[in-house]
Amino acid sequence: MIALDDLPPLREVIARHGLAARKALGQNFLLDLNLTRRIARSGGPLSGHVVIEIGPGPGGLTRALLLEGADEVIAIERDPRCLPALAEIAAAAEGRLTVIEGDALDVDMAALIASRPARIIANLPYNVATPLLVGWLQTDPWPPWYRSMTLMFQREVAERIVAPPGGKAYGRLAVLAQWRTEPRILFDIAPRAFTPPPKVTSSVVQFEPRHNPLPCDKRALERVVAAAFGQRRKMLRSSLQALGTDPAPLLEEIGIAPTERAERVSVAQFCALAQALERMRG
The missing domain is CATH 1.10.8.100 (rRNA adenine dimethylase, C-terminal domain)
Structure with a gap:
């Protein structure tokens, strides 16, 4: 059996499975394992936690989450082309990777983790990033089923999430995010880190749930x-x-x-x- 450390480079996996990123699915693949491991580490301690990942693609961040010690990664992927590549990681992960084919907007994630400590860590597909975030922010009951969220957005969206009152970036997303969580931008990722390179810079944003948010319907x-x-x-x-x-x-x-x-x-x-x-x- 191949160990996680011995899996082939992601570029080789993408070429072998014909995984050209599709704009319609908001796909931009991260191939640099040093960078994906940095993202995984920034999500907080992973040992003892289940990690929910959305849109794993060929599995760059998936590998990093497993290598950084997550008890289990539950990866939700709607592109069937990516499933064989993820199956190779699952075979090396010895039961620590569960892959679910489907649209993350339709998946009951709280049911998947079955009350285990969980984190959400994902390079979100651009076209569903905001609706997914709003859904997680509106989770009931609160505090939520996840301990934290570490998510990648376009820099413009990240700035809207953390914006203080008084500027053009401050709006609906800032209010919803800051009501129930403490969001902060951890670091930026340049377009050249992705395949294909997007036209904009991306940012990794951490959300720590407030245990006692202001009372509000x-x-x-x-x-x-x-x-x-x-x-x-x-x-x-x-x-x-x-x-x-x-x-x-x-x-x-x-x-x-x-x-x-x-x-x-x-x-x-x-x-x-x-x-x-x-x-x-x-």
């Missing part, structure tokens, strides 16, 4: 944030009319000027607005 928060940033250039007294109620009493209760704009409202204030909306609707 997630659906109400989503409605308030969508209304506020849906017309972000307008004052809140105008944009929040999309909620179907007079926003003036809500703003007055929280102490926010009706002439304020969404990008200057803090996460705590958005949570307070959501709670006030829920009380008003009884």
